[in-house]
Amino acid sequence: MTERTLRGKVAIAGIGETIYYKHGQSPDAEFKLALQAILAACEDAGIDPREVDGFASYGGDRSDAPRLAAALGVHELRFSNMHWGGGGGGVAAAVANAGAAVHSGMANCVIAFRSLAQGQFARYGRANSLASVSGDDAFLAPYGLMSPAQRFAMKITRFMTDHDIRHEALRAIAMASYHHAQTNPRAVMYGRPLTEAKYDASRWIIEPFHRLFDCCQENDGAGAVLVVPADRAKDLPHKPVYLLGAAQGGHHRSAAPVHNAPDYASAHFKTVARNMWEMAKLGPKDVDIVQAYENFTGGVLLSLVEHGFVDPSTANDVLSLDNLKFDTGKMPMNTSGGNLAECYMHGLEMVNENVRQLRGTASNQVADPQVAAVLGGPMVTPVSSLVLGTEATL
Amino acid sequence: MSTALPAGLPAPAIEPLTQPYWDGTRAGRLVVQRCRGCGKHQWGPEWVCHRCHSFDLGWEEVAPRGRIWSWQRPHHPVHPALNGHGPYTIVLVELPDADAIRMVGNLLCPPDAPVSIGAEVEAVFEPHDAATPPYTLVQWRLVGQSAPA
Numbered sequence: 001m002t003e004r005t006l007r008g009k010v011a012i013a014g015i016g017e018t019i020y021y022k023h024g025q026s027p028d029a030e031f032k033l034a035l036q037a038i039l040a041a042c043e044d045a046g047i048d049p050r051e052v053d054g055f056a057s058y059g060g061d062r063s064d065a066p067r068l069a070a071a072l073g074v075h076e077l078r079f080s081n082m083h084w085g086g087g088g089g090g091v092a093a094a095v096a097n098a099g100a101a102v103h104s105g106m107a108n109c110v111i112a113f114r115s116l117a118q119g120q121f122a123r124y125g126r127a128n129s130l131a132s133v134s135g136d137d138a139f140l141a142p143y144g145l146m147s148p149a150q151r152f153a154m155k156i157t158r159f160m161t162d163h164d165i166r167h168e169a170l171r172a173i174a175m176a177s178y179h180h181a182q183t184n185p186r187a188v189m190y191g192r193p194l195t196e197a198k199y200d201a202s203r204w205i206i207e208p209f210h211r212l213f214d215c216c217q218e219n220d221g222a223g224a225v226l227v228v229p230a231d232r233a234k235d236l237p238h239k240p241v242y243l244l245g246a247a248q249g250g251h252h253r254s255a256a257p258v259h260n261a262p263d264y265a266s267a268h269f270k271t272v273a274r275n276m277w278e279m280a281k282l283g284p285k286d287v288d289i290v291q292a293y294e295n296f297t298g299g300v301l302l303s304l305v306e307h308g309f310v311d312p313s314t315a316n317d318v319l320s321l322d323n324l325k326f327d328t329g330k331m332p333m334n335t336s337g338g339n340l341a342e343c344y345m346h347g348l349e350m351v352n353e354n355v356r357q358l359r360g361t362a363s364n365q366v367a368d369p370q371v372a373a374v375l376g377g378p379m380v381t382p383v384s385s386l387v388l389g390t391e392a393t394l
Numbered sequence: 395m396s397t398a399l400p401a402g403l404p405a406p407a408i409e410p411l412t413q414p415y416w417d418g419t420r421a422g423r424l425v426v427q428r429c430r431g432c433g434k435h436q437w438g439p440e441w442v443c444h445r446c447h448s449f450d451l452g453w454e455e456v457a458p459r460g461r462i463w464s465w466q467r468p469h470h471p472v473h474p475a476l477n478g479h480g481p482y483t484i485v486l487v488e489l490p491d492a493d494a495i496r497m498v499g500n501l502l503c504p505p506d507a508p509v510s511i512g513a514e515v516e517a518v519f520e521p522h523d524a525a526t527p528p529y530t531l532v533q534w535r536l537v538g539q540s541a542p543a
Contacts, residue, residue: 127472
């Protein structure tokens with residue numbers, strides 16, 4: 001029986017993104033941002049946009065695939081796919097779904113994308129003002145538990161308390177993103193450095209582990225990657241970046257209602273990470289760069305632990321700014337500024353960053369990287385992650 | 395009695411799946427799902443038992459006591475009703491007498507009170523009689539504290 005895998009079967013041939021804007025500041029409609037990013041990814045790949053025959057997104061993307069196909073005049077639509085779940089849990093899954101479509105022969109040339117102009121719609125960090133709420137929320141909202149930060153905070157409290165992890169470990173995660181944004185002109189926080197003193201003085205969003213700088217911003221923009229069969233990528237302008245492994249989902253009852261997941265103090269990557277490494281035939285020690293989605297810095301800690309990058313018993317030492325820097329760190333992380341400081345594009349900007357890194361064209365270029373991972377939005381379900389590699393890794 | 399949080403937060407919709415719970419809290423009783431197939435408690439409410447797949451889920455009263463499994467203290471007001479209110483404490487309470495199901499509520503305590511994982515708590519029923527329809531929330535206080543703060 002032939003091995004069922006995506007390892008080395010598909011490649012990212014093109015990346016694109018819009019200008020990244022602060023929340024509410026995009027002059028363009030969300031759908032126009034999506035079009036701009038997709039056209040940029042096609043141009044980067046040297047492929048006529050009319051050849052695109054599939055679209056994959058996540059997080060309730062409002063830029064409808066059939067409308068995109070009509071607007072761009074694609075010859076035929078063969079694959080349209082929206083990954084379940086909110087926020088950036090599906091970022092790696094969208095790329096993997098595009099890859100699965102391409103490898104299975106359902107489509108030839110699929111865009112995975114995210115478009116987001118929250119200024120034109122509701123904010124994530126503000127609850128709606130319904131008079132009554134149903135489902136899970138009926139047991140949460142009346143107690144003032146409504147925002148994403150609040151949905152996840154008790155996982156962080158429990159994990160950090162159990163393992164005696166200090167808030168300074170989370171500060172290092174925030175500092176790394178801001179540090180890298182200072183040398184990335186695309187970053188929303190370019191020219192706006194963060195110091196330890198500024199972090200420590202920032203207001204509480206939620207005690208005991210969420211200060212202002214532990215929480216992502218909300219932004220406007222769009223990002224896209226173009227996924228093609230590995231064989232085709234070799235004939236295109238850029239060095240192909242291959243998908244080595246990807247997985248999505250969640251462990252046993254991770255989405256149990258009213259915070260009743262048996263293994264609760266988790267980012268929900270325990271099985272997903274295992275499956276991703278298995279497909280990639282790699283482990284955390286083989287990775288040169290990690291992009292770890294920051295909705296909240298505590299979620300990054302959990303993601304890193306569950307993917308095997310950090311042992312909880314040494315997290316206080318390992319998670320230091322120096323260790324996370326692109327040039328001197330042992331574990332370069334969020335090298336473009338991540339969600340906190342490049343742009344909260346629900347992690348799609350992290351996929352683009354890894355492609356740049358593996359091509360050797362990043363703003364904060366890591367020396368000769370071969371393998372780069374994206375750990376998607378943590379603590380939701382389903383979550384997803386992926387690992388990319390150069391031709392040398394095949 | 396006063397309520398833990400200001401008026402104006404969303405009320406719980408009373409739905410067919412969850413009505414026995416809300417009927418219970420109105421009567422000052424903590425009533426949760428218990429499977430008639432395998433005898434285990436489950437929470438939150440679901441149409442099927444996640445262990446044995448029986449649809450024959452009953453509702454039974456459980457001891458209104460538990461332990462703090464985790465907690466948080468939001469400062470940033472995410473809803474207009476919370477503007478100017480200041481920090482409040484949310485706890486995740488494990489019920490050891492009911493197969494360790496967990497419930498979310500507010501801990502009735504001063505906004506700067508230390509909170510300890512593992513602390514014993516007991517339920518405090520908080521009626522919202524003026525609501526249409528009226529409902530009663532379940533709050534928590536540390537065992538041994540006579541009156542809520």
